[in-house]
Amino acid sequence: MSDLANKRIVLGMTGGIACYKICELVRRMTERGATVDVVMTEAATHFITPVTMQALSGRPVFVDQWDPRVPNNMAHINLTRGADAILVAPASTDFMAKLAHGLADDLLATLCVARACPLLIVPAMNREMWANPATQRNAAQLRADGVTLLGPTEGDQACGEVGSGRMLEPHEILEDLIAYFQPKALAGKRVLVTAGPTSEPIDPVRVLTNVSSGKMGYAIARAAREAGAEVTLVSGPTALAAPRGVRRIDVTTAHDMLDAVMGRADSADIFIAVAAVADWRVKEVSASKLKKTDGGAPPVLEFVQNPDILGTVAALPRPPYCVGFAAETEDLARHAAEKRARKGVPLLVGNLAQEVLGRDDTTLVLYDDAGEHPLPRSSKLAAARQLVAEIARRVAA
Numbered sequence: 001m002s003d004l005a006n007k008r009i010v011l012g013m014t015g016g017i018a019c020y021k022i023c024e025l026v027r028r029m030t031e032r033g034a035t036v037d038v039v040m041t042e043a044a045t046h047f048i049t050p051v052t053m054q055a056l057s058g059r060p061v062f063v064d065q066w067d068p069r070v071p072n073n074m075a076h077i078n079l080t081r082g083a084d085a086i087l088v089a090p091a092s093t094d095f096m097a098k099l100a101h102g103l104a105d106d107l108l109a110t111l112c113v114a115r116a117c118p119l120l121i122v123p124a125m126n127r128e129m130w131a132n133p134a135t136q137r138n139a140a141q142l143r144a145d146g147v148t149l150l151g152p153t154e155g156d157q158a159c160g161e162v163g164s165g166r167m168l169e170p171h172e173i174l175e176d177l178i179a180y181f182q183p184k185a186l187a188g189k190r191v192l193v194t195a196g197p198t199s200e201p202i203d204p205v206r207v208l209t210n211v212s213s214g215k216m217g218y219a220i221a222r223a224a225r226e227a228g229a230e231v232t233l234v235s236g237p238t239a240l241a242a243p244r245g246v247r248r249i250d251v252t253t254a255h256d257m258l259d260a261v262m263g264r265a266d267s268a269d270i271f272i273a274v275a276a277v278a279d280w281r282v283k284e285v286s287a288s289k290l291k292k293t294d295g296g297a298p299p300v301l302e303f304v305q306n307p308d309i310l311g312t313v314a315a316l317p318r319p320p321y322c323v324g325f326a327a328e329t330e331d332l333a334r335h336a337a338e339k340r341a342r343k344g345v346p347l348l349v350g351n352l353a354q355e356v357l358g359r360d361d362t363t364l365v366l367y368d369d370a371g372e373h374p375l376p377r378s379s380k381l382a383a384a385r386q387l388v389a390e391i392a393r394r395v396a397a
């Protein structure tokens with residue numbers, strides 16, 4: 001929850017109905033430790049008042065270039081020096097045009113020109129305004145100038161129309177902002193991750209599965225993406241949303257998962273097998289529902305073993321860097337070492353099942369050629385980021 005600790009963000013708001021969503025964004029940013037200085041254009045104050053933004057950020061809000069509260073009359077310099085980023089959300093059509101041309105006719109535009117820090121903008125506008133060739137030209141110019149554009153996305157718009165130009169939701173802006181500040185240790189790498197349980201049919205209404213929530217695998221996919229990798233997440237059935245920017249492929253059975261993985265393993269640089277793959281499946285899946293009869297004998301199911309996905313990838317002639325997981329109930333070190341050898345992987349990550357399953361925090365222990373390396377107990381996302389850094393270090397070596 002302290003993803004933005006020690007970050008000073010200048011949050012610029014320009015005129016648009018999406019301003020109302022920025023209240024929520026500021027709450028979430030401060031909750032994660034950021035210091036947020038809100039700067040509004042005059043147009044933005046027609047949608048949300050500076051008092052609202054002051055209450056939410058807990059800091060003075062700036063609108064006027066000639067603000068008498070600023071003794072040296074240089075709010076545009078004072079605010080940006082020491083800032084980690086300027087985030088303009090919502091960024092209107094007009095403001096993008098100003099930025100693309102370096103205009104400095106109000107406080108926010110002036111501090112964007114005078115900045116010594118990265119600038120991220122979150123466009124929000126009607127679909128025709130976004131599609132307008134002038135806006136597209138300005139967007140391209142801003143990208144070329146090193147400005148990061150977050151979104152826009154497609155969907156229902158406040159004006160009643162549907163199309164591209166809709167602002168990202170506050171939680172998406174937050175996720176992108178947090179990702180922006182993460183070290184890019186996996187830039188240019190392709191990472192393939194499996195996550196969640198698999199579900200093996202018994203009959204059309206019954207399955208054999210396990211209690212994996214998918215949280216660890218999803219956290220790793222997110223951390224790898226934050227580190228700059230192109231990430232594909234092959235996921236069994238879970239209730240989780242895919243992390244932003246991650247391509248998710250949904251599968252059900254271990255065989256589906258194997259197919260999805262083998263189709264992509266050759267082009268992956270790193271394969272991280274986090275999925276709790278069902279070890280067995282039912283040999284003969286019944287085409288119709290198995291019926292219970294009063295006093296009748298329960299069915300007897302015969303099982304066959306599922307393919308080992310991690311072992312199969314690790315045995316490829318030119319395998320990606322393979323990372324396995326072991327969730328054990330006891331004797332972690334012995335089982336982990338045995339599993340690492342049996343699967344033929346350079347790195348195996350162990351944890352105690354009873355301490356992690358379904359929870360939001362975890363304790364990971366890394367096993368490699370050099371021995372055992374425990375990581376401190378932390379949230380699954382923090383642990384995932386540490387693990388990704390460890391993997392990046394080993395891959396680079």
Ligand code: C5P
Binds near residue numbers: 254274277306308326
């Ligand atoms: O074989 P075991 O379940 O003990 O090993 C766990 C590791 O192997 C995990 O990384 C898991 O994702 C992977 N695995 C797999 N295919 C299986 C079973 C496990 O990829 N059929």
